Ligand SMILES: *[C@@H]1O[C@H](CO)[C@@H](O)[C@H](O)[C@H]1NC(C)=O
């Protein structure tokens with residue numbers, strides 16, 4: 001028995017000093033996100049994505065911009081995913097776009113879209129709608145593009161992101177890539193803007209353990225991150241919330257490093273759709289649909 005004492009002491013020391021490496025807390029960078037991600041997300045809206053990406057990337061290679069019908073019930077609803085590699089940043093980038101028809105439905109009658117959950121890679125359940133949309137985009141060609149780039153550029157980071165419903169697809173993609181061994185927790189950066197609740201508590205816990213570099217950026221009173229309501233059918237946010245309670249023109253934000261904090265965007269009691277469309281001064285959907293020409297703010 002006496003011989004076990006040093007082991008217990010050692011465990012005590014490790015527990016204090018040594019968090020497992022994949023839960024080491026990442027640091028949010030306003031400058032990094034502001035420079036790249038509004039334009040990346042606008043490009044997912046653009047008929048000519050390169051016209052957007054040219055504004056912030058120089059030495060890059062664009063793979064396919066994949067469009068799928070993401071809902072078999074009406075057949076009109078399209079989602080998209082884009083893959084490119086930035087050699088200057090040594091990063092392979094995957095970004096997703098949801099659809100505005102569905103966003104409308106989500107805001108008006110959230111339960112319809114969220115009724116059906118399905119198991120997701122790594123653990124937990126997510127809204128079936130997102131799982132189905134991700135699978136369609138992945139199988140329509142993103143799988144081939146990502147596999148090719150990962151094989152060709154093994155030292156590159158993977159950046160995954162999306163705005164709105166695209167943010168939910170990004171969270172699914174991140175868990176998928178890491179739990180299938182396509183990349184590692186320390187190599188992936190995930191950024192979402194205005195992401196709705198995507199899955200249940202177990203899914204949120206899985207994101208938190210697999211994706212330490214994960215930031216849900218929220219603009220002021222954006223309504224979408226509050227949908228579906230906390231706890232409705234078990235829907236629950238993952239970490240970490242980055243909340244700008246302003247017009248996002250400066251690096252003034254609050255970080256809430258928890259899944260459901262009352263101290264960030266939940267501290268407002270009223271929400272609006274207008275703040276959902278503008279991030280970092282850019283109206284991402286309109287600007288993107290114009291191939292990133294004209295005034296980014298309108
Ligand atoms: C519900 O989910 C199952 C798979 O889990 C799927 O086959 C079915 O089409 C879904 N229904 C709707 C209405 O989305």
Ligand SMILES: *[C@@H]1O[C@H](CO)[C@@H](O)[C@H](O)[C@H]1NC(C)=O
Pocket residue numbers: 047048289290291293
């Ligand atoms: C955007 O680019 C596409 C493809 O190059 C082109 O057909 C379309 O007219 C452009 N739209 C605008 C508004 O520039």
